[in-house]
Amino acid sequence: FNSLTNPADFAIRNLLDNAENSLYILSDEEVLKMCEEILKKYPKSPRANFLKAEILIKMAEEKQSNSILEQGITQYQKVLDLPDVPYALLVDAGTKLAEKQIFRGWNGKATKTWRFLSDKYPNDVKLKNKLGVSYLMANQNEEARKTFEKVLEMDHGDGLAKVHLGFIIKTIDNDPEKALPFLIEGVASEAEGTKDGRFYFHLGDAFQRLNLLKEAYKVYKTGAENGLFLSSIQRSLYNVNTLTGRPWWTAEETGYTEDLKLFEESWKVIRDEGMAQLDAKTGGFTPESENLREKGEWKQFVLYQRGQKNKKNCEKAPKTCELIDRMEAVKTNKRGQVKFSVIHPGTHIWPHCGPTNCRLRAHLGLKVPTGINIRVGQEKRTWKEGKFIIFDDSFEHEVWHNGNELRLVLIVDFWHPDLTEEQKKTLSPI
Numbered sequence: 001f002n003s004l005t006n007p008a009d010f011a012i013r014n015l016l017d018n019a020e021n022s023l024y025i026l027s028d029e030e031v032l033k034m035c036e037e038i039l040k041k042y043p044k045s046p047r048a049n050f051l052k053a054e055i056l057i058k059m060a061e062e063k064q065s066n067s068i069l070e071q072g073i074t075q076y077q078k079v080l081d082l083p084d085v086p087y088a089l090l091v092d093a094g095t096k097l098a099e100k101q102i103f104r105g106w107n108g109k110a111t112k113t114w115r116f117l118s119d120k121y122p123n124d125v126k127l128k129n130k131l132g133v134s135y136l137m138a139n140q141n142e143e144a145r146k147t148f149e150k151v152l153e154m155d156h157g158d159g160l161a162k163v164h165l166g167f168i169i170k171t172i173d174n175d176p177e178k179a180l181p182f183l184i185e186g187v188a189s190e191a192e193g194t195k196d197g198r199f200y201f202h203l204g205d206a207f208q209r210l211n212l213l214k215e216a217y218k219v220y221k222t223g224a225e226n227g228l229f230l231s232s233i234q235r236s237l238y239n240v241n242t243l244t245g246r247p248w249w250t251a252e253e254t255g256y257t258e259d260l261k262l263f264e265e266s267w268k269v270i271r272d273e274g275m276a277q278l279d280a281k282t283g284g285f286t287p288e289s290e291n292l293r294e295k296g297e298w299k300q301f302v303l304y305q306r307g308q309k310n311k312k313n314c315e316k317a318p319k320t321c322e323l324i325d326r327m328e329a330v331k332t333n334k335r336g337q338v339k340f341s342v343i344h345p346g347t348h349i350w351p352h353c354g355p356t357n358c359r360l361r362a363h364l365g366l367k368v369p370t371g372i373n374i375r376v377g378q379e380k381r382t383w384k385e386g387k388f389i390i391f392d393d394s395f396e397h398e399v400w401h402n403g404n405e406l407r408l409v410l411i412v413d414f415w416h417p418d419l420t421e422e423q424k425k426t427l428s429p430i
C-alpha cells in the first residue's frame with residue numbers, strides 16, 4: 001500500500017493509476033468518464049472519488065466556472081464522508097476542500113471542514129492550527145483563542161499557535177503586556193507561517209506601547225530586512241512596491257494642486273459643515289475604534305470610504321461631498337476615506353502606520369488651536385486653518401494634543417500619484 005491507498009483501492013490500483021496518469025494526457029472529459037466508470041463499480045473508492053474532485057476543479061479553473069467549482073467542492077466533501085479513507089488522502093482532500101471553500105467566499109464552511117479534520121485526528125497539532133486560523137478568518141475570535149490555547153497545551157513550543165494567540169491578545173484584548181511573550185517566542189521560533197508582517201507589526205507595536213522603543217525598532221528592522229515592511233518606519237501591509245515613499249509631501253509633488261486648492265478655497269463652508277456635526281445629540285461623529293489612543297477623545301465623521309459615498313452622512317455635509325464628487329483621485333479611491341476628524345485636548349494617539357501605501361493623506365485644517373502636533377517619520381508639524389498638510393500615512397505617525405480647544409480637520413485620501421489606471425481599477429478595497 002501507499003499512504004493514499006486503502007486495501008480496497010489496492011485491489012484496483014491499476015485502474016486508478018491508469019486514470020490518474022491520464023490526467024495530463026487525455027482531455028478532462030475523457031478522464032472524468034474513466035473516473036465515473038470506476039465509480040460505477042466501486043462507488044466508495046476514496047481515490048476514484050478524490051480524482052473526480054481533482055478533475056472537476058481543473059475544469060472549473062480552465063472554464064472559470066463557479067458551477068463546476070461547486071461540483072468539485074461537493075465531490076471533495078464526498079471524499080471526507082467516505083469510510084476508510086487513509087489519513088494522507090483525507091487531509092489532502094480536506095485541505096483542498098477548505099481552500100476552495102474560501103475561494104468561493106464560504107469561510108464558515110471552511111471552518112467546518114477544518115473542525116471535521118481536527119475532530120477526526122485530535123492529536124494532530126497542525127490540523128488544530130489550521131482550524132484556529134480559519135476561525136480567525138471567519139471572525140470567530142473566541143473559538144480561535146481556545147483552539148490555539150489547546151495547541152499550546154499539547155505542545156508548549158508551537159510557534160504558530162504562539163504568534164496567533166499573541167495576535168489575539170494584542171488586537172482583541174488590547175493587552176500588549178500579556179501578548180508580548182507569546183509574540184516574542186512565536187516570532188523567534190521561525191516556525192512555518194510565523195514570518196508574517198502582521199506578527200512583526202504587532203510585536204513591535206506591543207514593545208512601543210510598553211515604551212520599549214529599542215526593542216520595537218529592532219523588530220521593525222528585522223521585518224524590513226525580511227521584506228515584510230517597506231522600511232522600518234513604513235509598515236503598511238497592503239502595498240504596491242514600486243511607489244515613491246516619503247513621510248511628508250508638498251501639493252506640487254502630489255500633482256493634485258488643483259483639487260487641493262478647490263478644497264482650500266471652500267474651507268470655511270467645509271468647516272461649518274463639520275462643526276455642525278459636533279452636536280452631541282444631532283451630530284454624527286463616532287469614536288475611533290482601532291485602539292490607537294493612549295488617552296483622550298478622538299472622533300470621526302465619515303463621508304467616503306473604500307471609494308463609496310456614505311449617502312446618509314453626505315446629506316449632512318452636502319457642500320463638502322459635492323466637492324469630493326468632482327475629484328476622481330478621491331472619490332474612486334478604494335483604499336482610502338474622506339472624513340472629518342476631531343481631537344480633544346489631552347489626547348495622545350499612539351505611533352502607528354496605516355494599512356496601505358497606495359494613498360496619500362491630506363489634512364485640511366478647519367479648527368486648529370495651539371499645542372497640537374503630528375509627527376510623521378522623524379518630522380513634527382502642526383496644522384493651519386484653511387491649509388492642507390499632506391503625508392503618507394503608511395509611515396509611522398503620532399499625534400499629541402496638549403492645547404485647550406478641540407482640533408478639527410477634514411482628512412482626504414488621494415490615490416498615490418504613481419499608481420497606473422489599471423492598478424487603481426484592480427486593487428482590492430481597504
Ligand code: LMR
Nearest residue numbers: 341342343349374397399
Ligand atoms: C491619524 O493618525 O490618522 C491622525 O492623524 C488623524 C487625525 O485626526 O489627526
Ligand code: MN
Nearest residue numbers: 352354393397
Ligand atoms: Mn493614522
